[in-house]
Structures are given as structure tokens and as C-alpha cells.
Amino acid sequence: MGILMLGAGLQATILGLRATLEGFPTPVTGLVMSCYYVGYLLGTQIAPRALRRVGHVRAFAALAALASVASLVHASWVHPLPWALMRLVSGLCFAGIYVVAESWLNHRASRANRGRLLAIYMLVLYVGLGSAQFLLVLTSPESSAPFMLISALISLAMVPIVASAQQTPEPAVPHRVRYRDLYRNSPLGVVAVAASGLISSIIFSMGPVYARLSGNGPRGVAAFMAVSILAAVLTQYPVGRLSDRVDRRTVIASACALATLVAASIVFFGPLPRGLFLALTALFSGSALTLYSLSVSHVNDKLEPAQMVDASSALLMMNGMAAAAGPVLAGSLIHAFGPRAYFATLGTLTGALTVYDLWRKSRRAAVPRELKGPFINTQQIVTCAGLDSPPARRADAPTGPEVAPTGLDAARAGALRTKEAI
Numbered sequence: 001m002g003i004l005m006l007g008a009g010l011q012a013t014i015l016g017l018r019a020t021l022e023g024f025p026t027p028v029t030g031l032v033m034s035c036y037y038v039g040y041l042l043g044t045q046i047a048p049r050a051l052r053r054v055g056h057v058r059a060f061a062a063l064a065a066l067a068s069v070a071s072l073v074h075a076s077w078v079h080p081l082p083w084a085l086m087r088l089v090s091g092l093c094f095a096g097i098y099v100v101a102e103s104w105l106n107h108r109a110s111r112a113n114r115g116r117l118l119a120i121y122m123l124v125l126y127v128g129l130g131s132a133q134f135l136l137v138l139t140s141p142e143s144s145a146p147f148m149l150i151s152a153l154i155s156l157a158m159v160p161i162v163a164s165a166q167q168t169p170e171p172a173v174p175h176r177v178r179y180r181d182l183y184r185n186s187p188l189g190v191v192a193v194a195a196s197g198l199i200s201s202i203i204f205s206m207g208p209v210y211a212r213l214s215g216n217g218p219r220g221v222a223a224f225m226a227v228s229i230l231a232a233v234l235t236q237y238p239v240g241r242l243s244d245r246v247d248r249r250t251v252i253a254s255a256c257a258l259a260t261l262v263a264a265s266i267v268f269f270g271p272l273p274r275g276l277f278l279a280l281t282a283l284f285s286g287s288a289l290t291l292y293s294l295s296v297s298h299v300n301d302k303l304e305p306a307q308m309v310d311a312s313s314a315l316l317m318m319n320g321m322a323a324a325a326g327p328v329l330a331g332s333l334i335h336a337f338g339p340r341a342y343f344a345t346l347g348t349l350t351g352a353l354t355v356y357d358l359w360r361k362s363r364r365a366a367v368p369r370e371l372k373g374p375f376i377n378t379q380q381i382v383t384c385a386g387l388d389s390p391p392a393r394r395a396d397a398p399t400g401p402e403v404a405p406t407g408l409d410a411a412r413a414g415a416l417r418t419k420e421a422i
Contacts, residue, residue: 004154005128007153007154009133010146013221014147016207017208017218017221028331030332034201034326035085036088041095043095060097063100065158067094068155133225185302192252199350201327206327232286235287248297253354256354259287329345330345
């Protein structure tokens with residue numbers, strides 16, 4: 001998955017940068033970038049059916065091949081319409097790839113140390129995405145070379161899956177969950193999941209556009225995006241551990257309040273010295289990009305173990321729909337008010353979530369510590385991080401709802417977390 005993250009991270013940045021260099025209107029660029037999340041939502045619905053029909057290996061190979069071709073089409077036809085279509089195809093393919101890979105990994109995973117393992121997973125994820133930004137300086141963004149590199153990385157990511165000799169898991173039958181019940185159980189968690197979708201999609205999709213419109217060249221854009229992404233590497237683990245010890249709502253409110261203050265400082269006191277600006281950017285992203293995991297964990301605190309995977313599928317839809325609107329919203333505001341609208345938009349979102357969080361705290365008591373769930377359900381992370389070997393199944397192992405979910409439901413829950421960084 002690390003190689004795949006290199007391709008995915010480079011693709012999002014090069015598309016935003018190249019669109020700006022080609023003179024695409026900023027709202028149009030936002031619309032093109034939003035198509036990824038629309039495709040992602042479609043992919044989460046299509047991929048399980050493909051798995052049941054053709055199996056994990058063939059589904060993964062087909063989706064990776066389509067994603068590789070989509071990158072080459074970006075290089076061949078530089079126009080908003082084919083770019084939007086290929087961005088949608090990329091989102092669909094990446095969603096399916098995550099479902100396949102994480103379903104396979106979940107088949108070999110244990111239940112232990114979920115919070116710590118999520119932090120390790122997110123660290124690997126963000127390191128891959130952050131490192132991809134430096135690939136931008138190796139080639140000219142105005143040439144087709146970056147898109148060829150993306151295609152090669154996606155194709156290379158197929159090798160471990162296609163060449164694996166491990167037995168593929170049997171898919172589980174997905175279940176539905178009622179959104180109103182989910183909101184009734186955790187209003188803050190549901191709202192924060194949607195807000196985190198808006199925030200993360202703006203950072204990853206419109207960050208390169210903002211950096212370019214602010215006068216940065218390819219190296220400056222790469223540095224801005226690398227700082228924005230890699231900052232989350234430093235904050236995921238300590239914030240996750242802290243949320244396991246205190247009221248998660250307090251941690252969410254603190255992260256949002258800090259991000260709001262930083263965004264306001266950038267907007268009202270800019271332009272700032274480059275070193276200070278990058279430091280504030282890192283502080284903002286390091287706070288804002290923890291919101292998703294905190295929100296999902298807060299929702300899980302209110303659920304029974306057997307409900308968690310079903311709820312994750314619903315959260316995926318809400319998060320993805322919000323993420324699809326993020327680039328369009330930010331692109332329109334940047335077009336109307338200039339580059340400063342980037343951090344103004346992000347700061348407004350985190351500020352609104354801070355107020356809503358504090359209001360919810362006044363309406364409902366905290367979850368007792370002894371009843372809190374782990375940071376998040378991340379059973380599929382163990383094998384990916386190389387921290388555990390496949391558990392042997394006992395003959396008398398229980399098969400009720402307390403058993404870790406396997407197959408497609410758990411994979412879709414994992415895809416929920418992986419999408420947040422794309």
C-alpha cells in the first residue's frame with residue numbers, strides 16, 4: 001500500500017498544480033477534483049459485487065489497471081471534461097483497491113492494540129502521501145512524465161497482491177444501518193465525520209491550487225503539501241492515545257480550536273515569513289487531520305461491537321459525500337475572494353465544529369472511561385504494518401457478534417479510513 005500511496009499522493013498534487021498552470025478556472029478545478037470522491041462512493045458499492053463475482057486477485061488487477069490507464073489519459077487530453085471523467089474513474093478504482101487489499105489483510109489480522117495500530121497505519125499512510133510530494137520536483141509538471149510515473153507506481157502496487165500465495169478470504173454479506181439511529185447515538189461524531197471529509201478534501205485537492213496561486217513554483221507547492229501531510233505523522237499517535245484517556249469531545253474541541261486559531265493567524269497576519277508560514281501550516285494540518293479518526297472513535301464508543309462495521313459503512317457514505325463538496329466549495333471561494341479564502345474556509349469549518357462540540361458537551365454527559373472503545377476498529381492494520389502473524393483459528397472459537405468482522409464489511413470500514421488521506 002505504500003507504493004500505491006506514492007502514486008495517489010502525487011496524482012492529487014500534480015492535477016491541482018497542472019490545472020492551475022493550464023489556466024483552468026479555480027471553480028472548475030475544484031469540480032474536477034471533487035469527481036474523485038464521487039467515484040469513490042461508487043467504488044465502495046461496486047467493489048463488493050466484483051469481489052463476489054471474480055475474486056480478490058482479479059478484481060484488484062482489473063481496478064489497478066484501470067487506475068493506471070486513467071493517469072495516462074490525464075497526460076493525453078488536458079481538458080476539464082476528460083480530467084473530471086478520469087478523476088471519477090480513479091476514485092472508483094482506488095476505492096475498490098482499498099476494499100480488496102484490506103479485506104485480504106483483515107483475514108489475517110488480530111484484535112489487539114487497535115488504537116496504537118491505527119496510529120502506525122496512519123503514520124505509514126501519511127509518510128507515503130507526504131513523500132510523494134517530493135517526486136514532483138523530479139519532473140516538470142507541464143510534461144507528461146509525472147503522469148507516467150503515477151501509472152508506473154500504481155502498476156507496481158499490483159505485484160504483491162497478484163504474486164501472493166496466501167489464501168483469499170471469503171466475503172461477508174454487507175448489512176445496512178439507519179442513519180437516524182447513528183445520529184441519535186452520536187450527533188457530534190456524525191457531524192464531525194462529515195466536517196472532516198470537507199476539511200481533508202480541501203487540503204488534499206485544493207492545497208496545491210492555493211500554493212500555486214500564492215506564487216509558489218513546483219518546489220514550493222511540493223514543500224507546502226509535504227508539510228501539510230507529514231505534520232499528521234507526528235500528531236496521530238499522541239492525539240489518539242490522549243483520546244483513549246480523556247473525553248474524546250474535549251480532544252476534538254481542542255484540536256478544532258487550535259486549528260481555527262492557526263488558520264485565523266495565517267489569514268489576518270499574512271503574508272508571513274516562509275519558515276513561520278510552513279510551521280503554522282504544519283500546526284493546522286497536524287490538528288485538523290486527526291479529526292476523522294477521533295470522530296469515528298467517538299461514534300464507536302456509543303455502539304455495540306456487532307454494530308461497528310455496519311456503522312462504518314454509513315460513515316463512509318457521509319464522509320465521502322461531504323468530501324465531494326469540499327473542493328467545489330473551496331474552489332468557488334478562492335475564485336471569488338483570492339487565495340486567502342483557502343485558510344479562511346478551513347478555519348470557518350473547524351471553528352463551527354468547535355462551537356457545535358462545546359454545545360453537545362453541554363447537552364450530554366461523557367462516555368465513562370471503562371465503557372470507551374479503543375481509538376478505532378483497525379484489525380486489518382496488523383499485517384500491513386508487519387506487526388503480527390496470522391492468528392490460528394481454534395476449533396472452539398466463538399462465532400457470535402464478538403468475533404472480529406471479516407471480509408467485505410471490514411474492508412469497507414478500512415476504506416473509510418484510507419480515503420480520508422487521498
